[in-house]
Amino acid sequence: MRIFRYKEQSHIHLGVWTDEGKAYRLDAPDFMTLVQEARAAGLQPAAHVAKLIEGGSPIERPVEELELLTPIVAPEVWAAGVTYMRSREARNYEATGGKPAPETFYDKVYDAERPELFLKSTAARTVGPGERVGLRGDSTWQVPEAELGLVLDSDGTIVGYTIGNDMSCRDIEGDNPLYLPQAKVWKRSCAIGPFIRLAETVTDPYALQISCRIYRDGEKLVDESANTAQLKRRYEELVSFLARDNELFAGTVLLTGTGLVPPNQFTLTPGDRIEIEIDSLGVLVNEAVGAHELAAMSVTGLN
Known part of the structure; x- marks a missing residue:
């Protein structure tokens, strides 16, 4: 359902x-x-x-x-980082310019007990299916990140699963990890939907195929896929750290990280069509809009 x-x-x-x-x-x-x-x-x-x-x-x-519309007006959307090997590789590439390097902080967080968690979005910054996601004006290397989202009750119970697009600026994060909020949070930088799959109807949430396709002028430029079986951490583990000394609001969404990243030479441009598909959850489709047009757009996610 x-x-x-x-x-x-x-x-x-x-x-x-x-x-x-x-x-x-x-x-x-x-x-x-x-x-x-x-x-x-x-x-x-x-x-x-x-x-x-x-x-x-x-x-x-x-x-x-x-x-x-967004299947839920999530009071907060949180996200987990470096939960897949592919994500660790991408973050290291950004941080080192693709050059070989000794162990980085991304290697450390991948292997650490404590996961990386950050506040990704608020209701007003979150868009739904068919809406436009924004591109920052001060970034030249921007990508979508296709992620499984957990819909949480106030006690941390996972009551559903949805699809999330964690828009990211790879150049800003690569310049300095302390720039993470700027690399992750801006107007229309997060999309969720189109559905919430009730948790008890998902047979195995660690066996879901995730795909990301990006089209430009009708031509498919990116077609990547991963599986939640590749996730290093357990969902309950991520939720338990999010709930530590923190208040969870009913309907909070926690994005669980990405196991697929577009090729390093790729960046989104205005008009690109992003399709994120997850087994039994549907397809989340959004179009990217440039910074000039984004500035004139209103927030949308409170509908």
Whole structure:
């Protein structure tokens, strides 16, 4: 079961797309309310949703034709770094200019007990499916990072999975690791969606294929793939460190790091189409917009 939010005639609704290919509108204001209702009824969210739609009529329009929004208005989006070997290699390349070097801090964090965690985005900076992600004006080496996102309850329970695009400036981070917030956080620098897959309906979250495709003027320039089986850390481990002496707000999303990075010579340009696909979660599609146009755009993620 995949939960989504959509807008219809200026009204925002919650919906579910079943594995049988039928979509239903749900009588709940948002995803976390749905989860809380299930708990109050002593049910798993999937069982609760099944009861809600029993005997109901499907949405007449195909899901592909609906105006989809972020599946959740996440109060915060956090991210984990250097959780895959490919990410460690890419970060070392940025930091050393591709030159051989002794052990770097990226090697150390990959092997350390404590993972790298950072605040990636707020609701206002996060965009949904079909929306445009921004490119910084002071970076010349920018890429998307395709990641599995964990949707968390306030107690740290993983209640769902979604797709995340952790936009990154490789040159800014490579100049100095202390520049990480500037390399990661700006207007429209994060996208999530289009769906939340209910956690209990995912058989093995460590066996999900992740793909990233980038098109320019209709030509596919990047086609990379990885698998969550390559993730070094466990999801519960990442969540436990995020929750240490910290308050988790219901609906927080934690991106779990990327196992695929575009070739080193590649950088996004305005108009590029980014497609991130994860098994059973769908495809998150966004277009990149340049800094000049980005400056004139409003924030979007509070819908």
